[in-house]
Amino acid sequence: MxxxxxxxxxxxxxxxxxxxxxxxxxxxxxxxxxxxxxxxxxxxxxxxxxxxxxxxxxxxxxxxxxxxxxxxxxxxxxxxxxxxxxxxxxxxxxxxxxxxxxxxxxxxxxxxxxxxxxxxxxxxxxxxxxxxxxxxxxxCDGGTDEPDPEPTDDPDPEPTDDPDPEPTDDPDPDPEPGERVDNPYEGADLYVNPVWSDNASGEPGGDAIADEPTALWLDRIGAIAGNDSPTTGDMGLRDHLDEAVAQAGDRPMNIQVVVYNLPGRDCAALSSHGELGQEEIGRYKTEYIDVIADIMDDEKYSDLRISTIIEPDSLPNLVTNVGSRDTATENCDTMLDNGNYVEGVGYALSELGEIPNVYNYVDAGHHGWLGWDTNLSPSVEVFHEAANTAGATVDDVHGFAVNTANYSALEEPHFDVDDTVNGQQVRQSDWVDWNQYVDEQSFAQALRDEAVSQGFDSDVGMLIDTSRNGWGGSERPTEPSSSDDLNTFIEDSRTDRRIHPGNWCNQSGAGLGERPEAAPASGIDAYSWIKPPGESDGNSEPIDNDEGKGFDRMCDPTYEGNVRNGNSPSGALPNAPVSGHWFSAQFQELLDNAHPSVQ
Structure with missing residues (x-):
């Protein structure tokens, strides 16, 4: 009711x-x-x-x-x-x-x-x-309390000497296409990728969401021209930009593009390794970023708003998976030492940031990765370093994106990190594990504050990927637990139903989350479907491919885990294809467990 x-x-x-x-x-x-x-x-x-x-x-x-x-x-x-x-x-x-x-x-x-x-x-x-x-x-009546102007003493005032007074300095409340704005999502329509839309509508029940906007992933050099991938199809970047121009109506059109091809990409996960070796920073610049920038800078796309999400799962690795930490990997140590993650991100920010209608959002992990004090502030320091490298400045960073291709709940409705249960803090529970945050929205807002405190512009905005963090279905708790045992209370109350918040690959039980929405909360530019629902996170068993993508045991449903997920079962779905490829079983599960429901 x-x-x-x-x-x-x-x-x-x-x-x-x-x-x-x-x-x-x-x-x-x-x-x-x-x-x-x-x-x-x-x-x-x-x-x-x-x-x-x-x-x-x-x-x-x-x-x-x-x-x-x-x-x-x-x-x-x-x-x-x-x-x-x-x-x-x-x-x-x-x-x-x-x-x-x-x-x-x-x-x-x-x-x-x-x-x-x-x-x-x-x-x-x-x-x-x-x-x-x-x-x-x-x-609060939805309007303003501006008083009516006082009447003048003269009902027929003399005309002014200037019959054509100068216009006021007030900006146009409805920005024209191509005009630089504070939030590129507000007042805009979002590009619907026809390749993803066709995949979605080909699934039973998929028509219900086939018109939702999703991001375009450029995960290798070939994707710029079109390489028949599930995201781009045989359409290249220019084809998608042309289609975005064609989709535009009376409102500005925003197209979201994920820039994802760093040398030695994703040094802590094998499933999303890329085509470029750890030292191939030259190819990254000349064959990838320069080509993307040249296309986006074409005058015929100047009325579009282009939101770029810069290199998911890269910079945070230089904090959490290096050195003496028990989560360190040799690959991440190499990328920290050679500086090519920082150099590559800085170069992308610099080159794309010169284009007036491009809005750069640097990927910033998620609360289950960076939510501890020992991770959050040091990660922002790395973001700031990258934003001042290879010609970039903080002005080239429009904001940050969190939860990209992940499953962390947008908000936990039944408990807060500051709550206590029978005298014990929620932070002490096994699930929260002393994290400062229990959901993505509070983490995103805190990360924004930290970024501003470290020198980023005060008007930076946040994107939250809500494509797969709805966690609906029959397993979603509808009320807080009545238990006075802390761990039982959390387990019975949390909407994020993963086995462990460190699990990231094709999670069983996940559902579509909040639909894309502009300016949904303070400091948040948009909820966005950055990861197109139905595209795999990684193969569940070894599969030969020509994309440089390996086999990560975190995508294996039989895997019992490692230190990054508390040595817990992976929670991954079986029979998954290579990352980025269409995974029908996952799409159906996301549809069934959507919250809000698509019915």
């Missing part, structure tokens, strides 16, 4: 309260929160009841600022009954009587114009929707 209240909305599901979870910054009395430098002129609130049970409910709240940027914010509402907030996440909450105040802090502490902040809480009582919300004292 779905109810549409006066302000916000409710999605009703069954649920149960979290047992033994401590409250966050809750208490009666007035708050002493600093007021923002600018007052909001308007706002809107999306209040969603995610779960409701006999004695309580879970609510997710998104507040969108329609006015001036706010440096700090307070959202206030009154419960319509005797509801009580019990614990919350991503905001500081307090309650006095029926009045609840939520305020931002840390990465969630400011809201730009047209930006949003998201938080949630568990409450006692019914999930009845509050009637009104105010942001820093302004009623």
């Amino acid at each position: 779905r109810a549409e209240p006066q302000s916000g909305r409710a999605r009703w599901r069954s649920g149960k309260a979290i047992a033994g979870v401590s409250a966050l910054a809750l208490g009666a009395g007035a708050l002493g929160v600093a007021l923002p430098a600018y007052a909001a002129e308007g706002c809107e609130v999306d209040y969603t009841v995610a779960n409701e049970w006999s004695s309580g409910f879970t609510a997710n709240v998104e507040v969108t600022n329609l006015g001036d940027p706010v440096d700090s914010w307070e959202l206030v509402w009154e419960f319509p009954g005797d509801q009580q907030v019990s614990n919350g996440w991503n905001a500081d909450l307090s309650q006095s009587g029926q009045t609840v105040t939520a305020s931002g802090s840390g990465w969630n502490g400011s809201i730009p114009t047209d930006g949003s902040a998201q938080f949630g809480f568990n409450g006692d009582g019914s999930g009845e929707i509050p009637g009104e919300f105010t942001l820093n004292g302004v009623v």
Whole structure:
């Protein structure tokens, strides 16, 4: 059942309260929160009841600022009954009587114009929707509170001496095609790759998603001209750009291109090794990046917005899989020593960044890889080094992409990293393993903050690959566990159903995630399907091929694991083809387990 209240909305599901979870910054009395430098002129609130049970409910709240940027914010509402907030996440909450105040802090502490902040809480009582919300004292009615202009004293003012006044400096609210914008996904249509679309529509039920936009992967030099791969087909990069121009209508068209062919590519995984040897940086520059840049710089594509995702699974390896770490590999040590990952990424950023309508997003792993303090900050240092190498500057980096071709849940709805269960922190659980994050959205927002603190532009945006992280189906928990045992609580509550968060290859039980969406949350440029659903992560047994791709035991369903996945079973599907090739069984499983459902 779905109810549409006066302000916000409710999605009703069954649920149960979290047992033994401590409250966050809750208490009666007035708050002493600093007021923002600018007052909001308007706002809107999306209040969603995610779960409701006999004695309580879970609510997710998104507040969108329609006015001036706010440096700090307070959202206030009154419960319509005797509801009580019990614990919350991503905001500081307090309650006095029926009045609840939520305020931002840390990465969630400011809201730009047209930006949003998201938080949630568990409450006692019914999930009845509050009637009104105010942001820093302004009623959130979806509009602005600009007063009507005062009438002039003279109803017939004298005409000005200048019959043609100069136009104002206000920018056009609807950018023209080809105009540089802050978020290339906002206000744009996204390119639908006809090769992937044909593969999807050829599957039972695939028509339901065949029109979704997916990224184009240039995973070897031959893909630039067209090499009959599942992603490009016999269409080369120029053919796809021509098709993007043809698909464009009244709105700008954004085409997403994955640049993926570094020398010694993916030094920690055999299944995605590439065609270029570890020392072939010259070929990477002249035969790959230069050719791509020349095509993208063609004047006939100048009205397109081209989002490039730069070299997945590369730079983070130079932090986590080198030196004395027990996860180190000889190949990664070599790539750290020869500098060709940093050199190659820097060169790609420099050459592509010179093209006015290209927006570079550097791949930044995922929370299950870089979520620990010992990994996150050092990785951003490597990103910054690459962004200042081979002629590149930080201005060539428009943002970062996370969860590319991975399965980490966008958000874990039933617990937060700061929660406790029976006196134990969620971080202590075997699944979280002292990670600072439990999902991709909180990780992406934190990584963005860290990047800005280390010298990247303050307006960098994030992409989150949601193509395979929905984790729906019958195994998806619909409510928090009632167990007071920490590990049991986490195992029964988590929506990410992998055996271990280090598992990455053709994961059994995965489902399609959130559909591509522009500006879905603060600091996030888009949810995107970067990895086209149905394209394999790697072969489940040795297969000869001419693409340089090897056999990685993490793609073998019989493999019992290694130190990178806690010596756990791989969780991979059987009968998988070489990475990038069409995998019908995986596509069907992703379709069946989609969340939100495609039905």
